[in-house]
Amino acid sequence: MKRKLNKNDEPVAAVPEPETKPAKPAKPTNAAKTDPEKKQKEAEPSFAELGLDPRLVQAVAKQSFEKPTLVQRKAIPLALQGQDVLCKAKTGSGKTAAYVLPLLSGILRRKTTDSAQFTAALILVPTRELADQVFKAIGQFSAFCAKDIHAAKLTENVSDAVQRSLLANVPDVVVSTPARAWHSVNSGALSLGRLQYLVLDEADLVLSYGYDEDMESIARSLPKAVQTIMMSATLSAELDTLKGIFCRNPTVLDLKEEFGAEDEKLTQFYAKCGEDDKWLIAYLIFKLQLVKGPCLIFVADIDRSYRLKLFFEQFSIRSCVLNSELPINTRIKIIEEFNQGIYDIIIASDEKSEVFGDDAAVEDGEAKKEPKKGSKAEEDGEQPKKKRKQQKKDEEYSASRGIDFKNVAAVVNFDMPTSASSYTHRIGRTARAGRAGIALSFVIPKELFGKHKPTSIKSSEKDEKVLARVTRQQAKLNRTLEPYNFNKSQMEAFRYRMNDALRAVTKVAVREARTRELRQELIRSETLKRYFEENPSELSHLRHDGELGRTTRQQPHLKHVPDYLLPTEGAKGLAADKLGFVPFKKVGGKERKHRKGGNPRAGRTFKTGGRKDPLKTFKVRRKK
């Protein structure tokens, strides 16, 4: 039976104070003496006080990181002391810097006395997008010591010969997925003989991604004294296995008790509705801009991502799809462009959600075996027939794990994930780095499952069960999900438009859009790469208006919203002074509890990242 790793399994470390002596504290002012919170803040060490190399501190300052986050304050000193660390900290809390900075600092320190060139650090991540992100972070953190730190990532689509020549330069740090790292070790291109640091980022994921054989092989190639750092936002039974393979008596940092305070900035809603209502609500939310700002919409599979994009196109709502079929360069570019503000809506298919499957068993202590996706076996051509058909899908893809989408105002689970941990990672794409954000999940009640034949999907049969699990899991973190009840009567006026649009998005149209996009992307990424690099706006136009809906019946009248269809208050009902108002009013003489301890903002306008609450609604009605 798989065991869940928790506090009782492993003594949680009493985290020692940073090794370096803190700078002499400034003379306390009267205010500081009387304000314990302020006093505590003043006592928090700065990056310089954590004992990092000054060049790294300089780079951190250049990125406008004012002070270390909790995970950085706790993990960096331990890592600098040479301890193995197994760390669980919330999504978006700054785990990347928490491991990259100490290992770069260690390499720089060693280089002051030892000029030998060898690969000192191997960072393993589950997806190629994440490898790219970590590689870029290393570049940023080593901006002031670029001569001394040479990093390489092994996840490019390049030939073995090119990869070999990349590794022939003996990079100090290698970032890779386990499969590609092992491939390079096995072929002799990468030597781990003098490795000092091994990092497993999103550590709970690497085994679920079918990297178990690769991980075991890598473990056999490591020298004994390697220092291991494992990072994760969710602990799972897999971590126990990895801990056993890689760690020597690690210090476990479980930073969950710190969730409460920071989490004030994440507001979670769920809307119980039928399958057809999902489309209706999504249309209204985005057409009437009830959600403003960058938004991530998660759907269950690739077809659905195209269906939703084509559906949105019917109303002139611009969006962009992200899925495992697109070439890696395209995926990275989409993420970059979203972060630059070129797109406002990404529709991501969270295919990996299926890999984790039903986590009820794990939660209930009767873990079932996760489907193993033997990447090595796949490389060897051993995958079953059905799999071979999906050859183009990249197994090293995930939109919900670890990707640092910037300033996401809202995450919409158009389709619920199938596990509570997938939910955690998806909603973790918003409210990152201390910002505010909103998560809205559509949940199909059992009695409404399968009622809308043309678009229903199997996985939503378990929506309510997943919601119950998610609610339990979030409650453990002192978080609550609020019901979000759209005003049905006001929505009805739009239903025929929604139906018209949905009918136009036929199965054939979806299939053609999928193949056409793939073809276009391949052409773009291979032959026109340089041209589009020089003309990025043209690329963005092509992506947005890329004629995906060419075979979809176009209905110009749908592109506008006539005034008479607007809520009973008329267009004024959506005027600025009302927008953003979520009436969590006193009901029955009692103030509605928004979250544990009450909602300090009850009855007031929400703010998201300095803006008004994006989930502006026709009217939110309290559930009776």
Ligand SMILES: Nc1ncnc2c1ncn2[C@@H]1O[C@H](COP(=O)(O)OP(=O)(O)OP(=O)(O)O)[C@@H](O)[C@H]1O
């Ligand atoms: N000390 C800091 N001050 C301000 N911003 C920070 C700090 N540390 C990290 N960040 C920013 O916070 C964001 C999230 O960081 P990061 O991606 O490392 O989070 P994470 O904990 O790894 O998230 P996930 O669990 O989703 O992988 C990034 O944009 C990063 O630049």
